[in-house]
Structure formats: structure tokens, C-alpha cells
Amino acid sequence: MTMIDLDIRKRLGDFALDVSFSIPGHGVTALFGRSGAGKTSVIAAIAGLLRPDEGHIRVAGRTLFDARVGADVPIHRRRVGYVFQDGRLFPHLSVRDNLLYGYRRSPLRNRRITMEEVVALLGVAPLLERRPRDLSGGEKQRVAIGRALLAQPEVLLMDEPFASLDAPRKREILPYLERLRDELRLPIVYVSHAIEEVVRLANQVVVLDAGRVAATGTPEQLGERLDLRPLLGEFESGAIIDAQVTAFDSQFELSTLAFEGGVLRVPGRAGDLGALVRVRVRARDVSLALEKPAAISVQNIFAGAVEEVFEDSGAYAELKLRVSGTRFLSRVTRESVSRLGLVLGAQVYLLVKSVSLDHETVSTVPGRANGGLRHGD
Amino acid sequence: MTMIDLDIRKRLGDFALDVSFSIPGHGVTALFGRSGAGKTSVIAAIAGLLRPDEGHIRVAGRTLFDARVGADVPIHRRRVGYVFQDGRLFPHLSVRDNLLYGYRRSPLRNRRITMEEVVALLGVAPLLERRPRDLSGGEKQRVAIGRALLAQPEVLLMDEPFASLDAPRKREILPYLERLRDELRLPIVYVSHAIEEVVRLANQVVVLDAGRVAATGTPEQLGERLDLRPLLGEFESGAIIDAQVTAFDSQFELSTLAFEGGVLRVPGRAGDLGALVRVRVRARDVSLALEKPAAISVQNIFAGAVEEVFEDSGAYAELKLRVSGTRFLSRVTRESVSRLGLVLGAQVYLLVKSVSLDHETVSTVPGRANGGLRHGD
Amino acid sequence: NAQGVTVFAAASLTDAMNDIAKAYAARSGAGVRTSYAASSALARQIENGAPADLFFSADDEWMDYLEKRSLIERSTRVARLGNRLVLIAPAGPARRVEIRKGLDLAALLGSGRLATGDPANVPVGRYAQQALTFLGLWPIAEPKLARADNVRFALTYVERGEAPLGIVYSTDAAIARGVQVIGEFPPESHAEISYPMAIVAMHGTDAVKAFHTFLLGSEAATVFKRFGFSVR
Amino acid sequence: MLTEFELQALWLSLKVALRSVAFALPFAVVAAYILARKRFPGKVLFDGVIHLPLALPPVLVGYLLLLTFGIRGPLGGWLYDAFGLRLAFTSVGASIATAVMSFPLMVRAIRLSIEAIDLGLERAAATLGASPLDRLITITLPLMLPGVLSGCVVAFAASLGEFGAVITFVSNIPGETQTLPLAIYAAVQNPDGDAAAARLAALSLVLALSGLIISEVIARRARRMLGGAADE
Amino acid sequence: MLTEFELQALWLSLKVALRSVAFALPFAVVAAYILARKRFPGKVLFDGVIHLPLALPPVLVGYLLLLTFGIRGPLGGWLYDAFGLRLAFTSVGASIATAVMSFPLMVRAIRLSIEAIDLGLERAAATLGASPLDRLITITLPLMLPGVLSGCVVAFAASLGEFGAVITFVSNIPGETQTLPLAIYAAVQNPDGDAAAARLAALSLVLALSGLIISEVIARRARRMLGGAADE
Ligand SMILES: Nc1ncnc2c1ncn2[C@@H]1O[C@H](COP(=O)(O)OP(=O)(O)OP(=O)(O)O)[C@@H](O)[C@H]1O
Numbered sequence A, B: 001m002t003m004i005d006l007d008i009r010k011r012l013g014d015f016a017l018d019v020s021f022s023i024p025g026h027g028v029t030a031l032f033g034r035s036g037a038g039k040t041s042v043i044a045a046i047a048g049l050l051r052p053d054e055g056h057i058r059v060a061g062r063t064l065f066d067a068r069v070g071a072d073v074p075i076h077r078r079r080v081g082y083v084f085q086d087g088r089l090f091p092h093l094s095v096r097d098n099l100l101y102g103y104r105r106s107p108l109r110n111r112r113i114t115m116e117e118v119v120a121l122l123g124v125a126p127l128l129e130r131r132p133r134d135l136s137g138g139e140k141q142r143v144a145i146g147r148a149l150l151a152q153p154e155v156l157l158m159d160e161p162f163a164s165l166d167a168p169r170k171r172e173i174l175p176y177l178e179r180l181r182d183e184l185r186l187p188i189v190y191v192s193h194a195i196e197e198v199v200r201l202a203n204q205v206v207v208l209d210a211g212r213v214a215a216t217g218t219p220e221q222l223g224e225r226l227d228l229r230p231l232l233g234e235f236e237s238g239a240i241i242d243a244q245v246t247a248f249d250s251q252f253e254l255s256t257l258a259f260e261g262g263v264l265r266v267p268g269r270a271g272d273l274g275a276l277v278r279v280r281v282r283a284r285d286v287s288l289a290l291e292k293p294a295a296i297s298v299q300n301i302f303a304g305a306v307e308e309v310f311e312d313s314g315a316y317a318e319l320k321l322r323v324s325g326t327r328f329l330s331r332v333t334r335e336s337v338s339r340l341g342l343v344l345g346a347q348v349y350l351l352v353k354s355v356s357l358d359h360e361t362v363s364t365v366p367g368r369a370n371g372g373l374r375h376g377d
Numbered sequence C: 001n002a003q004g005v006t007v008f009a010a011a012s013l014t015d016a017m018n019d020i021a022k023a024y025a026a027r028s029g030a031g032v033r034t035s036y037a038a039s040s041a042l043a044r045q046i047e048n049g050a051p052a053d054l055f056f057s058a059d060d061e062w063m064d065y066l067e068k069r070s071l072i073e074r075s076t077r078v079a080r081l082g083n084r085l086v087l088i089a090p091a092g093p094a095r096r097v098e099i100r101k102g103l104d105l106a107a108l109l110g111s112g113r114l115a116t117g118d119p120a121n122v123p124v125g126r127y128a129q130q131a132l133t134f135l136g137l138w139p140i141a142e143p144k145l146a147r148a149d150n151v152r153f154a155l156t157y158v159e160r161g162e163a164p165l166g167i168v169y170s171t172d173a174a175i176a177r178g179v180q181v182i183g184e185f186p187p188e189s190h191a192e193i194s195y196p197m198a199i200v201a202m203h204g205t206d207a208v209k210a211f212h213t214f215l216l217g218s219e220a221a222t223v224f225k226r227f228g229f230s231v232r
Numbered sequence D, E: 001m002l003t004e005f006e007l008q009a010l011w012l013s014l015k016v017a018l019r020s021v022a023f024a025l026p027f028a029v030v031a032a033y034i035l036a037r038k039r040f041p042g043k044v045l046f047d048g049v050i051h052l053p054l055a056l057p058p059v060l061v062g063y064l065l066l067l068t069f070g071i072r073g074p075l076g077g078w079l080y081d082a083f084g085l086r087l088a089f090t091s092v093g094a095s096i097a098t099a100v101m102s103f104p105l106m107v108r109a110i111r112l113s114i115e116a117i118d119l120g121l122e123r124a125a126a127t128l129g130a131s132p133l134d135r136l137i138t139i140t141l142p143l144m145l146p147g148v149l150s151g152c153v154v155a156f157a158a159s160l161g162e163f164g165a166v167i168t169f170v171s172n173i174p175g176e177t178q179t180l181p182l183a184i185y186a187a188v189q190n191p192d193g194d195a196a197a198a199r200l201a202a203l204s205l206v207l208a209l210s211g212l213i214i215s216e217v218i219a220r221r222a223r224r225m226l227g228g229a230a231d232e
């Protein structure tokens, strides 16, 4: 099933929006792009707040808009949960009533996200009786997130929802969104400038530039596209490896993950035994050696072969490496490539520090319910 | 000279603000802390928008507020450039007039920051004739930054100024702020949840928690404090190493930096020959080995000794290591500590990947004009 | 209010009618409801079905208006009261002028204005216009008129020194402080000043007739005289 | 302290003014909403019709009301035949007259408030599943409260002071339609009535002031409630 | 098409209303600002005094104006002695009467607008070096434009319709103080004046409507200028 099928054109003053993309399966779609690229406009069109001049919008099989047949579902029937870039809390309602505004209007049978859950997740319990004007910036943002979630949406639109949240809070919310994505199979469209967030959460990334789609693909596909660097900035390349939790060492608190080609040891409890997880191994966290080093702190050392070498214009080179069925990326200096003679087919050892595989890079597999392992490509 | 000397108490509903800190020298002070900790309140007090119940505020030798002597400089005479968390552009003025609002009111002799410079820096040239309502979120934020800069402030207060800016734009603005800090010796107080930004820009960090100061210090001092982790989140520990550019390899585009204890090779042109630079070496980018590995992509390998070992409650351990006069930090798993026998005094090799030392971690030395090298402590 | 009588009376009759209503209530025990407004307003209201039993107008014009439309009991129309037109000036050393043709009104007014009711719609103004025309003074007076909406305010203009002269009813001048009567207009200079009253058509109940009769009686006449009206 | 007559007028004024505000409010909200939010051909005309009572002399408005709602008028006749309802010459009629006169004031205030509401909030409510009517009730109405309050206060005060339309439409019947301004009018008919008029005027003021004070208290609460400006 | 008399009244009405708005505006802005932003003891009383003209019958207000601005009044005497200025019976006086009557309406509208301004914007201006006066001129005044406009329109319309205060204060002098409502009133007071009244009322409406249309056009521009709501 196609989750989002969008093809719209709209003029806004000098700015022309002409965006068309189609996202397969369910999961999280990240809209990425520079300021003014049209991200908010696209989200607003999905929510029905911006009426395209032409085109159509279909989400999870529902046609929300189609200029040709004159379809235009009214905003309040679209069942989108919209976290606005600019908050938009209701100033005359308490935090509690803000949170419950959409909840009270949601069909009973849809109520899967509860107030208790959201209040605990967002840490807004002490704020419930306050008015929005007495909240700090981050507190407002949390309430806005909670309000959208509690509306029991059929699609969640989030416009830079974490821009002013502190890291520990983000760490609590991200896994929750992952759960929504996986357990409720809730489609999420997400705008963020923080690559780590996007990479962690997104199944698909749509890169916008000046009102047009510059690229679409999985985070890893885009991460490999050097031509997108000026748009993506520090979008770090890396390989996505799907693996299964096979053991947990409670003394050192390390999990062992089996993937096609070996095992990875990662800190903390990555999941229940047998759980499928996804590990993002950043290219820059992979060092290469011609001999297997001994007595080194690096725990994950694999033998592999160089599949491809991209030489950047700068100091860097990026290599694709194959470790049996699995592909890794490594980012080293061009100098190292030359010094170690890393050419196509060269046999190397990959050194992956365990500490680089923290909770930001290990997460439950999006689309798990879609079935089976997916191999990092 | 003390840049900021602040000691204030204020009740806001249930929330009690009781903050006291004093920042020596000039430079950037980062206010760090979880949402609702009181960061905006402190900044508002400096700007004069929040009147403390008691205490005093002195910035760069000027007393802005002192409850005891009844001093309270009116807001418009404080000459602060305030980038608000919530924008606050003037809706009835064009972008140009918003930008120039403070400029036109600044004394002629103070005009060191020009419109052309700011417009180019922020990329707002095509927006100048628009009204704020026709701007995207990030565009508004850029205009707000420009407006504050052009007011030719004597102190710059920035409340999450980059929250919705894309990475490439941030990359352009950060060096500019560094220049302001260094060339105009403009004191900057800065709120951000992005550690990288804080670490890069800040000379001093004040950590707030529930309205009180939890800690103050340099980024590196705080990075070492494990007890602050719950507040700082992913505030990554690392060593700050002051070094001097001694060579540039134009073939591989690598700079060589000399520090007390050796040389580091880092990608790109870190600065002119002879320039003093500051390198942040993240603890997690430092691997340890008992034998010096050969034929490895890692370029920077130093011999050092374990000075201290902190064992975290989780999977991690953090080690302080001395490489002749310079201290490094390394983050490895506890398992590695045990496996390699990394106890006090142990002799080890430090492996620091060049690629981990990119422009985010190499920057010009703040407070350079203060004179001389500063050693990572 | 089945027993009661409702009287619509011109505003200038307010005080006199109030006293009479009181006296009537004391004597007969029947209540009298009153409504005072401009005769024009009252006439229009009666035309539109106002619950008035008796109409007491300040001039004939509006009574004629109703009579033409058969809205009053023609037979009960009585020109009950009369009044006189006087020239007033602010209080001060007593003075008199003889009002006759050739009176040097221009000199008396100087740069000031002549206060009176608006000849277009206030009865006193209309009588003043007739009188001034008769005396040949209208061309001098017309551009200098201060046309008040109500005699009361014509009096006030003079009292407050805004206007050096005013033309009002003698009844008004009699009770006003701050003004003095400096002359009386000859009765032949204007139409007879008359306050007609009549029972409203279809309202001729016994109670109304009884009050109508009372108004024609001597007790009412005494009250009217006390307020300066001439009773006919 | 107060005479029965004064008490009566006071009480009646209060009743008329309050009822007038209550009458006008729902219509004013609807009209203001339409003017603030809708675009349609003839909008200016609609706006003009609403402002009509303001731009015409009150007496004329009263007269038009009399012609329309009088028992012989098209609407008044129908109301009487169908419901036995009489408006002219009753205190309900007085309320209607003041409601009509103060209507444009109310609409203006409410409209201003609606125009100040951030449309983004209503859009946010829509994304949360609120239908247009729901949005109106839960977001727009509460946020326009300052304007509604301001409109009510100004309409209340204007109703207390309304004279021309009332006296023309419902006449000046003590206890029924004689509100304070009409009583004041009756009092000033007599040059001796100044003291009585002053007392009545003072009453009117006290009433208006009480309304103001109450509204200020409510407004202050409302502002808190609306999360508006307080001292930061 | 129009008689000279009608033209005169039309022109005079326009003049009086425009001048009245111009008179009142600066005071209204100051009063509204004080009411919206300042806290001081006796604020409600101040508010009450401003609303006074609304709550009192217009005739009484006119009467009080006469007492105050008349040549024997405290202010009027001073004006006359110092500047040789007379207000009674002049069109300037008429403007003052309408200005006083519409003052509370203007203040209300402007106040509402000021209260809707986000204080954060003024604070932002302060951090950019704008002094309180500077802020007032460059931020607050432009942002309260919708209220100022609305206040001007309502005051203009009310001035066009004002009757009682005008006729009482400056009487009804054709060409000098006889504005449209006064002419309409005079016509209505006449048994056969209905047609004339209707023509004059139509004129009044056209004038009010023109004012409205102009204001709407300005308001639309102002809203654009203020960056307010448009269709997203
Ligand atoms: N009027 C008030 N009544 C009660 N609490 C208030 C009031 N104003 C502010 N607070 C509380 O004061 C605390 C500090 O607010 P402040 O805006 O300084 O936080 P902050 O550190 O800037 O947070 P953030 O990162 O979320 O912007 C918050 O918990 C806020 O809820």
C-alpha cells in the first residue's frame, strides 16, 4: 500500500511549490531541506491548511485532496495530528484542556493513545493547570506534541517538533514515536534539521529544494549521495544493519546482535532476546586496518572487502565494504586510502567501536510488522 | 574584567529562580539546562524584561540592575541584542525595516555591523521587501538574528537562535559569531540544546536546573562531570586541545597541528600557518590499544598513560589519559577496560581518527586576544 | 389599568398636568397615567395605536392632523388653554421695550441671536414667526434666530447670556429665574395660542369622559392658572 | 433617600438596558462574525444597514420603529395578531429601541475582537477534529470575549442614555417606558426641575459606573483566562 | 436633484462630523492608551467620566456643554476672553458636541485594539533601543490602527446622527448648525414632512455609507500592511 501519494502545485507570492512524491509502505517520512524550501507548505497541504492550485494528496489510501475531481476533505475530517512549527496552543485553555482538545473530539474506538501515557512521556504533569502563557518555550512545544498525539490521528505531521527540547527529553520521546510508528502503524511526516533524529526515525526521506523535490530515498541511500551534501549539510553517511538480539551480558551490559556476516556488541540492552533491531553504523566510526589489531578497545572487528571507493574533493574518501552479506560504509582520509592501498577488492579489517553504537544508532526496526529482515543496502 | 556578574532571585508562580554566577573574561557564555530550567528567565532578566525581586546584574562592568541601590537601567538603554525564543518580528514592518529597526537607533560611532554583511550572512536578500507573515519559520529566525545583530549591541543574548536553521546555514553563522566574539569582543549569552554548538562557541557554560545553577565551567570541565549527565544529556565529553597550525598538505588536504605532546593531522585547512586553533577530541572518538597497531587508517596515534578511570553504571567507562603535557579523554566499554587491564598508570596507545576532527571540532581559539596558548586541563 | 386614564400631553404641560392628575386621583381614586413628549411625537404615536385616551396638544396643527384622520372624538375637542408671547432678556436692571412695528430689533440684538423655538416645528417658534412677520421684523430676525428644540432651551440660551433676547411663552418666563420679561407681543400679532385637548377615538369610556370633564372644571383651571396659562 | 418616582425610573432603566443588551447580543455576534470573516457582494451595504441607527437621528429611528412595530405596522401587526404581543408603548419596546440604537456599537466592538484573533488557532483546532461550529464555540467565541464585553458595556451605557428613539417609539409612560433619560427630560421641562434632573442624572451615572466596574472586573478575569498580557 | 437646503445640510453634516473626528482622535488615543495600559487609583472613575456622554441623555449633555462652554461657563468664558472664541450657535460648537458624544465610542474601539497588541513586540522594540515614546510611535500606534480606524468610523457615523446634544448646545441654525439630523427632525415634526425627512435620511445614509466604504478600503490596506490575517 502507498502511504503517501502527493503531487501538488501552488504559487505563494514569488515562491512556486511543485512537489510530487510517493512513499511506499508505512513508517516515517522525513522532509528535509534548507530553510524556505517548502517543507511547512507541504505539511500544511496535507493537513488541508494550504489548498494546492492543482494536484492530489492521498494518505494511507484516503484521498484528501484531488483538484481534478474537486475533492477536498475538510481539515477537521482529515484526522491529522499536526505539531505546528509555531506552537499554536490555545491561550484560553489550560494545558490539560489543550491536551484534551483533540482527544475529546476523537471517536471512542480510536482512542489508543492515553492522557496518562502522554503526560508521563512529556513530563507535563506539573503544568496541567497552567495557561500556555506561563510555560517556557520547551514546555509549550511538549504540550503541542501531546495535543497532536492525543487527537488519535491517522497521520502525524510534525514540523520541527523537537527544535527546543533538551536532549534527555528527546531521548524519551523518540522511542515513543518509534512505537507509534510500529505498533499503531501510524504514518508520520516529520520535518527536522537534526540529522540524527531523521536518520533514526525515518524510513524515507524527501529532500526539498526551492519548492521542488531534489531527491527521495531511504536515509542510507541519501547518505551515500555526495551531490546532496550542500542541501543536507552534515547528513552523515552510514550503513543500516538489521540484526537480531541474541545475547545480553549483564556484567558489562553489552548486547550481542547477530547480523548476516557476524555479530556486533553494543552497549546497553538493545532489546529483548530475539528482537529485531536496526543499527546504524556511521561511516566515520568505521576504521580500517590491513592487519587485525590485537589488544585494542575496539570490540567489533570484521574482515571484509572493499567494494567501491568514492574520493571526495576534500580530505575524505568513502568506501563501501562487504562483510559477507552485509554492506558497511567507512569514511577515512584520502591519505589513508593511498597509504593503505585501499583499492577495489582489497581485503581489510573493519574496526567498529562499540561506544559509537549507542541508543541513537540502535533502534527497533521500523516496518518490522512488514515482515522479516531487511538488509542494509 | 568580569564579563557577567549576575545574582538574582525571582518568583514566577510556583517557580523560584535563584541564579548566581559570574563569568570572567569576555566570550560566549552558554546557558544550558533542561526545558523549564530557567534559561529564558535569566536572559530576560539581563535584557530587563524580567525584573528580579532581588539581586544584581552587571555586564561588562555596567550595572544593569541592583535591587539594593534601586538601579534598574531601562530596557532600551541596556543595548542588548536579544534574539527571542519566539521571534517577535514586527508584523507591520518589512523584513528590511525589521532588520534596520535597531540599527537606526544605534549610535553612529557604534555601527560596526553592517546591513550588507548581515544580509549576506543570513541569506535574506530576496526577502527584504516581504512582511514577516510571508516568511517560513527559518526565515523568520534569520531575520530575528539579523535584527539583534544590527542593533549594534554591547551584549548579545540569543535564546535558541538556531533551533530551526538548517545545518549549512548554521555552518555559515557560527564562524560569524566567533568573529564577533573575538574581533568585537562582544559578550554573548547563548541558550542552546545542541551540544556541538555550545561546545564550539562557548567559553563558559552555566548549567541550570530547576531555577538554580547546577554547575559552571568551561565546556571541557563540564564534559568531564559524569554527575551532570542527566542534565546535559548527550553532552559529550572530550578534551579540548589548543594547538598551532604548522603545516598543510595540499595533496591530501590535511593540516598538521602541533600541541604539547605531539602533532595531530586533521582534515581541511584548519587555519593559516601559525594560527592557534582549538581542537575538541571527543572521548568516544579515542580508541585505546596496548600495542601500536600498524597499517591502520587511523592517523593519529599517541602513546600515553592512564591517569584516571571512571566506571559508569552502564556499559561505559571513561578514562583520562596523559600524552606528555596534554590530557585526553577516552570512552570505551567497561568490558574493554577489564579485558585490556586499563588501570591507573597503564601505558596505552591512543587512536584518534582524523575524520572525527572535522570543522565542528576544530575552531579558532576563543579568547585568542586574551593571549597565548591555553592548555586543555 | 382598566380604571385608569392615560393622557398624552405636550411636554410644556408636564408640571400642570402632574398636579392635576394628583388632585384627580385624590378626589376620584382613579389613577391617571401621563406621557409627556413633543406634540408631534404623541400625535404620531396615537396614529400608530398608542394606548392614549386623551390627547392634550401644544398647538392645533397636530390636533388637526389627528382629527383629519378621525383619530379623535371630534366632539370632545376643546381649546382649553391659552398663552401669551413675551420678549425676554437676561436678568439684570429692569428694562422694558415697547413691541411695535418699527422696533429697532437689530440694535437690541447687536451681534447676538434671538432665541426661540424652531419655527419649523416648535409651536412657540411658529407664533414668534407670525408675530415678527406681523411687526415687519422677520427679515431682521430670521438670520439671527437661535432655533431651540424646546422652549426650555430657548430660555436657557437667554439665561446663560448666549442670546441677548428670546421669545417664549409667558408661562415659561414666569417661572424661570435668570430672565426678565422686557415686552409682550400684542395678541393680534399672532394666531391665538391654544392648547387643544380631545378624547382619542374609541376611547370615550366613562372614566375618560370623567377626567375630560375634570379638566374642564374649575379645580383644574386653578392649577393651570397657577402655572401662568390663560384658561378658556 | 430616593423618591419612589426615581426608584421606578432607575429600576426601569436597568431592566430596559439589560434586556436590550441581552436582545442584541446574539444578533451582534452573528453580524460581527459575518462582517469580520465573510466576503460577499453587498457586504458594505450590510455594514451600512447595521450602522444606520447610528447615522440617523434617534427620533427618526424611533419613528421608523413605530411605523414597523406599531400595532398598525407590518411587523407589529403580525406580532400582535399571532402572539398577542405588543411592543410599542411597553418596556419591551423600549428595550428594542435601545437595542437597535446600540446595535452598531456592539457589532463594531465584537468585530474588532474577531479580527484580532489569530486564524492559526482556529486552524489548529480544525486539525484536532473540531468542526466549524465547534471551532466557533470553543475557540473563536472565548477569544472574542474582550470584544463582547466591551460591546456589552458600551451598549449598556448607550441604552441607559438613549432618549430620542425611546420616547418616539414607546412614548414616555412612567413605570412602563419612562427610563431615566425620559424622566430627566420631563424634569427639565420646568426651569425648576434642574435639581430633580441633576439627581436623576446622578442616578444614571451611578448605574453606568456600576456597569463599567462590573465589566472591568470581568474583563480583568477574562484577560487572565485568555492568557493575555499581564506584567511579565 | 438636491435642493439648496439639502445640500447645505449635507455639507454641514460632513464638515461637522469630520471636524469632530479630528478633534476627538488625539484625546481618544491618549485616553485609550491610559485605560489599556496604566493602573492607577480612580481608573474606573476616569473610565466612567469618559462614558458619561453615552449614559446621559444627549439633551442633558448638550445642556451641560452649554453650561460649560457657554459664554458664562467656566471654559467658555475663558475661551471667549482669551481668544474671542464663541462656541454656542456655531458649527465648531456642533463639532464639539458630536465629538463629546462620540468620544466614548472612539476610546472603546482604540482601547480594544491596544489590548490586543502583543506586549512582547514592544519589549522587543525596547531591547532594540527604542525609548517608550519611540515604541509608542513606531510599534503601538501602527498596530492599533485597526482600532483607530474602527473608532473613527463609528464616531463619524455617530456624529452624522447626533441630534440631542447638538440642538441643545448650538441650536438649529440653517447653514451654521443645522446638520442633517436636525433637518430631519424638523421635517418629521411637521405633519407633512415625511417625504422631506425621507430624502434627508437617504442623504444621511449615503454619507454614512461613503464613510464606511472608505474606511473598509483603508482597513483592508491596513490589515495587509500590519501583516494580519489573509487567506493562508
Ligand atoms: N507566570 C508563571 N507562573 C508559573 N510558572 C512560570 C511562570 N512563568 C514561567 N514559569 C516557569 O518558569 C520556569 C522557567 O521558565 P523559562 O522560560 O526560563 O525556562 P527555559 O529554561 O527557558 O525553558 P525552555 O528550554 O523550555 O525554553 C518554567 O518551568 C516555567 O514553567
Ligand SMILES: Nc1ncnc2c1ncn2[C@@H]1O[C@H](COP(=O)(O)OP(=O)(O)OP(=O)(O)O)[C@@H](O)[C@H]1O
Residues within 6 Å of the ligand: A012, A013, A014, A015, A033, A034, A035, A036, A037, A038, A039, A040, A041, A042, A085, B133, B134, B135, B136, B137, B138, B139, B164
Ligand atoms: N505569502 C507568501 N508570499 C511569498 N512567499 C511566501 C509566502 N508564503 C510562503 N512563502 C515562501 O515560501 C517558501 C516556503 O515556505 P515554507 O514555510 O514551506 O518553508 P520551510 O521549508 O518550512 O522553511 P523553514 O525550514 O524555514 O521553516 C519560503 O521561501 C517562504 O518565504
Ligand SMILES: [Mg+2]
Residues within 6 Å of the ligand: A039, A040, A041, A085, A159, B136, B137, B138
Ligand atoms: Mg517551516
Ligand SMILES: [Mg+2]
Residues within 6 Å of the ligand: A136, A137, A138, B039, B040, B041, B085, B159
Ligand atoms: Mg526558554
